[in-house]
Amino acid sequence: LELYVNGYNRSYKTKRFRYRVEWLDENGLLIQSKTSVWLPGSAMGQSPFSLKAVAPVPKAVNFRMDTRKWE
Secondary structure (H helix, E strand, C coil), rough: EEEEEEEEEEECCCCCEEEEEEEEEECECCCCCCCCCCCCEEEEEEEEEEEEECCCCCCEEEEEEEEEEEC
């Protein structure tokens, strides 16, 4: 399973953020993985951005993605 996220930063300033993707099995249960960590991301002002994540195991059928401000 692969996740592609495309977005656009409407601000004139570069925005830094963190994101985390957690992978879920067919029962909706979290798959424990070393890849489910907060990662840095950024989007330049008035520009598109994209993120990609790949499931660590074939049994992943869904995902949950969280974002938060860079602090």
